[in-house]
Amino acid sequence: MSEIEVRDIGSFHVGGRLVRLEGMPARERVSTPGGPVYHDDQNGEIFVGQMYVQFVRLASPRATAPLLMWHGGGMTGACWESTPDGRPGWQTFFLRAGFDTYVCDAVERGRASWAPYPQMYPDAPFFRTARDAWEDTFRFGPSGSWHVNPELRRAYEGSRFPQAAFEAFLAQGVPRWSCNDALTQSAYDALIQRLDPGVILLAHSQGCNFALSAAQKAPERVRAVVVLEPSGAPDPAQVDAKNVASVPHLIVWGDNWQDNEFWRRSRPASEKWRDALAAAGCDVTQIDLPQRGISGNSHALMADTNSDQIAAIVLDWLTSRGLAR
Amino acid sequence: MSEIEVRDIGSFHVGGRLVRLEGMPARERVSTPGGPVYHDDQNGEIFVGQMYVQFVRLASPRATAPLLMWHGGGMTGACWESTPDGRPGWQTFFLRAGFDTYVCDAVERGRASWAPYPQMYPDAPFFRTARDAWEDTFRFGPSGSWHVNPELRRAYEGSRFPQAAFEAFLAQGVPRWSCNDALTQSAYDALIQRLDPGVILLAHSQGCNFALSAAQKAPERVRAVVVLEPSGAPDPAQVDAKNVASVPHLIVWGDNWQDNEFWRRSRPASEKWRDALAAAGCDVTQIDLPQRGISGNSHALMADTNSDQIAAIVLDWLTSRGLAR
Numbered sequence: 293m294s295e296i297e298v299r300d301i302g303s304f305h306v307g308g309r310l311v312r313l314e315g316m317p318a319r320e321r322v323s324t325p326g327g328p329v330y331h332d333d334q335n336g337e338i339f340v341g342q343m344y345v346q347f348v349r350l351a352s353p354r355a356t357a358p359l360l361m362w363h364g365g366g367m368t369g370a371c372w373e374s375t376p377d378g379r380p381g382w383q384t385f386f387l388r389a390g391f392d393t394y395v396c397d398a399v400e401r402g403r404a405s406w407a408p409y410p411q412m413y414p415d416a417p418f419f420r421t422a423r424d425a426w427e428d429t430f431r432f433g434p435s436g437s438w439h440v441n442p443e444l445r446r447a448y449e450g451s452r453f454p455q456a457a458f459e460a461f462l463a464q465g466v467p468r469w470s471c472n473d474a475l476t477q478s479a480y481d482a483l484i485q486r487l488d489p490g491v492i493l494l495a496h497s498q499g500c501n502f503a504l505s506a507a508q509k510a511p512e513r514v515r516a517v518v519v520l521e522p523s524g525a526p527d528p529a530q531v532d533a534k535n536v537a538s539v540p541h542l543i544v545w546g547d548n549w550q551d552n553e554f555w556r557r558s559r560p561a562s563e564k565w566r567d568a569l570a571a572a573g574c575d576v577t578q579i580d581l582p583q584r585g586i587s588g589n590s591h592a593l594m595a596d597t598n599s600d601q602i603a604a605i606v607l608d609w610l611t612s613r614g615l616a617r
Numbered sequence: 618m619s620e621i622e623v624r625d626i627g628s629f630h631v632g633g634r635l636v637r638l639e640g641m642p643a644r645e646r647v648s649t650p651g652g653p654v655y656h657d658d659q660n661g662e663i664f665v666g667q668m669y670v671q672f673v674r675l676a677s678p679r680a681t682a683p684l685l686m687w688h689g690g691g692m693t694g695a696c697w698e699s700t701p702d703g704r705p706g707w708q709t710f711f712l713r714a715g716f717d718t719y720v721c722d723a724v725e726r727g728r729a730s731w732a733p734y735p736q737m738y739p740d741a742p743f744f745r746t747a748r749d750a751w752e753d754t755f756r757f758g759p760s761g762s763w764h765v766n767p768e769l770r771r772a773y774e775g776s777r778f779p780q781a782a783f784e785a786f787l788a789q790g791v792p793r794w795s796c797n798d799a800l801t802q803s804a805y806d807a808l809i810q811r812l813d814p815g816v817i818l819l820a821h822s823q824g825c826n827f828a829l830s831a832a833q834k835a836p837e838r839v840r841a842v843v844v845l846e847p848s849g850a851p852d853p854a855q856v857d858a859k860n861v862a863s864v865p866h867l868i869v870w871g872d873n874w875q876d877n878e879f880w881r882r883s884r885p886a887s888e889k890w891r892d893a894l895a896a897a898g899c900d901v902t903q904i905d906l907p908q909r910g911i912s913g914n915s916h917a918l919m920a921d922t923n924s925d926q927i928a929a930i931v932l933d934w935l936t937s938r939g940l941a942r
Contacts, residue, residue, distance in 0.1 A: 293625075296626070297623075300618075301621070301698065302705060302706060302709065303699050310765065310787075323690055324883075325798050326852050328879070332743055333749070338744050365649075369728070384626055397728070402730075403791070405790060408744055418644070421658070421661030440635065459634075459635065459664060464728075465664065466731075557653040
């Protein structure tokens with residue numbers, strides 16, 4: 293494989309502000325084994341609400357716009373870097389295809405950090421169980437198929453998920469909250485304002501609603517939106533799809549969602565938004581992979597064994613819209 | 618600036634295991650604005666104890682060993698990527714100097730994720746206040762010099778910290794615990810076992826004790842240890858420095874530590890370990906930057922305005938030990 297010629301690598305945080313924390317108990321802290329006891333006064337200003345953005349910019353990008361990669365709920369940008377079974381991830385795929393990449397950790401997750409609850413966030417986080425990941429969120433197997441013993445665990449027939457790497461997949465996960473949508477959206481919106489106009493948004497699952505919303509707020513700065521298995525979307529009764537009619541949209545779905553109650557209930561939101569976009573004259577494409585003869589994909593399209601095949605479908609679409617060459 | 622010729626970029630997690638979580642209350646979750654209400658059973662196996670490792674490997678590394686970059690307490694690997702004022706960080710410096718880099722997020726931090734307390738971690742985390750960062754941990758100004766209004770905030774005379782970027786520096790921080798040392802050490806040790814023998818450890822602050830300990834447990838796999846402002850070190854009464862006598866060590870200190878009680882109390886541990894290393898015949902060097910005429914450095918050496926100058930001192934030392942060319 294040829295080398296990737298990189299101009300620069302780095303990161304920054306966007307959004308957030310100093311907020312005063314009060315009423316925290318005085319505590320003693322030892323910072324390192326054998327270290328001194330340290331009086332830690334937790335009351336004071338702390339920094340809250342930022343998100344993390346890591347860029348890899350190419351010496352000679354061939355794409356006409358950088359790719360912003362937004363992970364799903366309970367995940368971080370790590371999901372784009374490598375697959376759980378150690379293959380190159382979508383970040384590498386799109387770097388090799390000539391895109392500058394901006395891999396993000398949303399507010400509350402990964403290198404974006406998180407803030408105390410109930411003082412700053414109103415509620416406690418959710419920790420994803422292996423069963424939830426296997427049976428529900430990521431649709432690796434049907435209801436009742438999870439078992440802690442891998443020998444007794446059952447995946448969907450023909451599943452594309454690399455099952456032996458399930459623990460490595462779980463290791464990529466982080467806690468999530470369900471009370472921080474506005475804070476998260478605000479930081480994503482700030483990112484789009486901070487970068488030069490003309491970016492492509494690529495989002496997964498929970499990240500999709502943030503991306504679809506961000507695009508309709510700043511259509512003049514967004515060249516295209518690609519959403520993988522969107523768990524939600526703006527409501528056309530509240531948001532006018534005409535705002536974003538000039539921006540091409542691609543929606544990609546895997547397999548077996550009809551078998552899962554959460555996904556049966558989640559999918560209609562993005563279909564409603566898709567219909568509203570189409571009615572507004574937007575260039576919107578939905579790809580159901582099984583209808584293209586590609587079966588067995590889970591919710592984690594970028595982790596599945598055919599992840600590069602799906603990335604190539606996205607690249608073809610971006611190329612057809614003049615965004616890659 | 619010339620391009621960086623990269624062979625591959627990616628990440629993996631190391632350490633960790635499935636642990637059963639019990640007794641959690643049933644909760645309803647909404648995963649995205651307008652999304653369906655989802656019954657979330659928090660009881661079950663969750664994955665706990667992993668750390669995150671991100672690699673950038675060069676097409677033609679000139680260094681003879683890769684560089685493992687271990688952040689300090691309340692930080693993540695982001696501290697090595699860019700300085701808070703947006704200059705290239707030490708990761709870029711050492712990539713350009715010909716090193717493969719492995720930037721880590723320790724257990725409980727950043728993309729390593731964290732686990733519920735008190736169920737998995739015995740205690741609650743600490744959130745770093747701006748005052749603590751300014752006056753104590755990072756020694757940007759003397760005791761009493763912090764103020765929320767930047768106009769009224771006072772840095773040390775001649776401070777090298779980029780003060781206008783203080784909020785960006787805080788944005789890089791994450792919560793920390795003081796009860797996870799064994800879990801964290803265990804994942805760092807596992808990382809050294811997972812990589813090919815022959816790595817260089819570069820650590821900051823709390824990361825130093827983990828690096829010094831890891832090196833003495835696996836001296837045959839570690840080519841050198843560089844510690845920046847170690848907040849702790851192994852105790853020579855409990856650990857035999859002879860274990861690691863074959864591994865060269867470099868210790869680097871900034872300025873103004875004598876003015877700060879936490880650092881006056883923290884520094885002796887590493888000096889005791891340095892003396893034990895020296896007595897065991899180890900090649901150990903301590904550099905106090907002010908003694909070299911470099912004044913005003915804070916605890917955050919990799920963030921200071923002369924960060925590249927300090928990186929060059931580390932590189933010179935590595936070169937003199939045959940690890941770079």
